[in-house]
Structures are given as C-alpha cells and as structure tokens.
Amino acid sequence: MKLGFDNQKYLEEQSKYILERVNDYDKLYLEFGGKLMFDKHAKRVLPGFDENVKIKLLHKLKDNVEIVICVYAGDIERNKIRGDFGITYDIDVLRLIDDLRAYDLDVNSVVVTRYSGQPATTVFMNKLERRGIKVYTHEATKGYPTDVDTIVSEEGYGKNPYIETTKPIVVVTAPGPGSGKLATCLSQLYHENKRGHAVGYAKFETFPVWNVPLKHPLNIAYEAATVDLKDVNMIDSFHLETYGKSSVNYNRDIEAFPVLKRIIEKITGETSEYQSPTDMGVNRVGYGIVDDEVVKEASRQEIIRRYFKTACDYKKGHADKETLDRSKLIMEELNLKETNRSVVNTAREREALLKSENENTENCSVVALQLHDGTVVTGKSSTLMNATPACIINAIKHLANLSDDVHLLSPVILEPIMNLKSNTLGMPNQALNCEEILIALTICAATNPVVQSAIDQLKELHGCQLHSTTILTQSNENVLGKLGIETTSDPHYSTQSLYYNN
Secondary structure, eight states: OOOOBOHHHHHHHHHHHHHHHHTTSSEEEEEEOSOSSOOHHHHHHSTTOOTTHHHHHHHHTGGGEEEEEEEEHHHHHTTOEETTTTEEHHHHHHHHHHHHHHTTOEEEEEEEESOSOOHHHHHHHHHHHTTTOOEEEOOOOTTTTTOHHHHTSTTTGGGSOOOOOOSSEEEEEOSSTTSSHHHHHHHHHHHHHHTTOOEEEEEEOOSSOTTSOTTOHHHHHHHHHTGGGTOOEEEOHHHHHHHSOOOEEEHHHHHHHHHHHHHHHHHHSSOOSOSSHHHHBOOOGGGGBSOHHHHHHHHHHHHHHHHHHHHHHHHHTSSOHHHHHHHHHHHHHTTOOGGGSHHHHHHHHHHHHHHHHOSOOTTOOEEEEEOTTSOEEEEEOOSSBOHHHHHHHHHHHHHTTOOTTOOOSOHHHHHHHHHIIIIISOOSOOOBOHHHHHHHHHHHHTTOHHHHHHHTTGGGGTTOEEEESSOOOHHHHHHHHHTTOEEEEOSOOSSSOSSOOO
16 A cells, blocks of 8 residues: 555654644643544545554653543434444543553543433433543533623533643543544633633644645545534634735634634633634644645545445434435545445446346345456355355465365355254244354365465455445454454445345
8 A cells, every 4th residue: 555644754843833732831732533543534545544542642741641531412313333343432532441441541421411310311310420531521502602701601601510630731532523622621620720820721633634625635535424414614714814925724623713712712711822713723734745636536545435324324224314415415525436445346246147147136245356466256155155255264265275176164164153043043044154254264264274274364454445246244244343344335235135234
C-alpha cells in the first residue's frame, strides 16, 4: 500500500500543539471528537495513519492527563450500536476503560448525560459503581441552547455535580457523537471558575481537516461517514471574516459557535480568545499528509464503501431514505460509481454466471477478494459453508501456492461439527461460517503442516478489499474485521427467509 500520511510527524506536531494550549491555563478541558482508539475511518482515508495514534499521544502525556468518559442515557436505552465493533455504547464504555488502563491512563469517571432515571441506564451505572468506577449524572441543561443567563447559573450548569480533577489536561471523550462531551466541558468550566481556577477549553477534532480544501475528497469522505448525522462541511465564516483566511469546519460547530462563545464569556467574565470554531481546534492532521494523490484515491474508495454500508443499513431498516439519498448525492458529487471499487464487478459477474447455470437461484452468494498483488479470488455459498469462508480458503491457498485440488479441511473434522449444528443444536442452517471454518482449519493444522502453511497466510489478508453480492452476516463481518479486511456488500439478502441467521 502506498503511504500518503506521516504518522510520526503528526504525533510530534499534535503533542507540541496540545502542550502549547495547556501552558495558557492551570487546566485544559480537551474535548475529543471522533474515535479515541481504533479510528479506522482515519486509517482508511489517510494511508499511513495509525488507528491508535491518539491514545499513543495521550500515553506520551500520561503524567499530565486524566480521562472523563461521557455517554448519553438515551443511547443506552435504545441499545445504540458502534458499527465498527458491533457492540452497544454501554459495552463500548467498558471496553474503552480497559483499553485506557492498558495504556496507563487515569480514567477519572463516567458521566451519564441527559439522565432522567432511565431503567437500563440505572442498571449500567450500578454495574460501573460496583466495579469501583465513579459515576456522575447530568440532567438536560435548563435553557440550552439559547437562554445563556439560565444556562450559566445555578439552575443550569450549577445543577450538575462538580467532577473532581487533579491533572492539567482533562480529556473528555465518548463512544460516539451526541454523547454530551461539550456540555460536560462547559459545566466543568462553570464549576472551576467558581472555585477561582484558570481553566480553558479546546477541541481535538480530526475531521473535517480545516486546512484542506472544502471539496477535497478527504473532507467529502467525512460527510459520507456522517450522513446519518446530516453533517455538512462549510467554510468557517467567522475565521474568514476575522483573519481573511479560508478554513473548513462543519455546520454544527459553526451554527453553535456564537452561543458557545457567549457561554464561555459569561462563565469567565472575559472576552473569549476564540474568534472562530477553527480557533478552538487542536487539529494538526493536515500537516501529516505527504502524498495528496494517495489520500485522494483512498478517500474516494472510502466514499464508495460508505455508500454500500448506507445502502445495506437502509435495507435492514437502520437508515432512512433521506440518508441513503444523501449518500448517493455524495457519490455523484465526485462522479463515483459502485463499479469504481474493482472487486464489485468480479463478484457480480460470478454470481450472474452461477444463476444462469442453476435452476434454484436462491443462495447463489459470491464473495470476491482482491489480494495485494492484484489477484482477485472468489468463493461461493454451498451446503458446506458460506461464500465468505470459501473465499478466505481460496485466498490463503493461492498465497501458499497450493493447488485447487488440495483439500485443507478433513471430513473427519467437518462431519462432527455439521452433526452438532444439525442434530444436537437443531440449527436449520448447517453451512459453516468464517469463525467455524477457521477453528476447523486450526484443528486440521495440528496434524497437517500443509494446512498450517495456509493458515500462516491469513496475516497477508490485512488491508485487502472484499465485496459480497449479499449482506454479510454479523458473525462473518466480525471475523473479516479482525483479519483487517475492508468489506462492502450489495444490499440484498442471501435468502427470502425473514429470519436472517447471524
């Protein structure tokens, strides 16, 4: 893969810039937008970007950093899912705490925002507290967003409990957007100022990239990633008016800035140093780009992937028609087509051929995988296994230079698994999924070095591109994600059955 981004340069720039901000205050509340860890979107659009660079940056500053995690009570109640992991936001908070601790970072507490006694949220809070995690609750802020006098009063932020913090950098993060990070930062500014502390607020937001052109594919890819939030990139008019320089921000930040500035000035009693939303940011990602053409192409491919994901979400009922139409418009803006993703044509053509050869056209799913050498291998569904594991087996056989005639899976291993699914567990769908096939391969490898030579090739699939002609099951998608394979699917189910076996 060609690199378009210098991760080390970015790490040094970003660390230096954060410390410069901290020097202006006794304490800095730093709102972290986007993913703190496993930022796979940034990794895809900026080849060379380390998906965990932000956490490594904080580890570098660990003696001066503590973390506050926000989660919106409503997201817990409706079991909102973090798409890249397939886990709910409350579970993601637990995962995040474990991961932060693994980097020797101090987790101060969890703040449950807009809490009003929701039952599932109360259970979650009890779980945290009984494991020794401090939990604070914030109700909806009275008067927000327009009544600044009420917001900055004992009836507004004053009703929130004060979070005791001791280190000069307080990072406020969350599982996803809309979790109340900004309100938590401002609430803390209110309480800190009442205590006579000189504190500041800044925002660590990777996208959109303020010093990259508005219509650059990198910034348009951010719009594609947030179609459900209806985010739109815009020129920061406040920055342009004050400094005469164009910078890019997004609609929510620009729209909220006048009120946000008034709130900060009301809290501090001083004129804000920030003249624009861009001023608030500590984003140096644009300075890490070393090959603009590589970044542009990676961003175009991400836009196509996001379109397929939105189309599948619409089919599943997770997205509305407006969101899907918006995703189509973004594709058209850059004159992109589904077939600009090279594996799409191969998968569809193989599926069409299979359907022409079979009377029963149901469950003719095909998966195509492009390897790093440009070779495209395919797999089709059968009574033995899904199309996805079939494709993975064909890929590792190719990489291990094994003939198609070589059988990696022993019937002695497969038959007991099939019998277990069918006779013992009573599962109507006996076809093996990715996880089951990989376990079977591992068992076969214990007595067959040829199989082990194929398994050793799995690591070579990291970063490869895959397309399925039908919606991937969650179990298969999870395994592909762990292998580091970038996936897309056509928005079609593999069968007419309404109960879709994950």
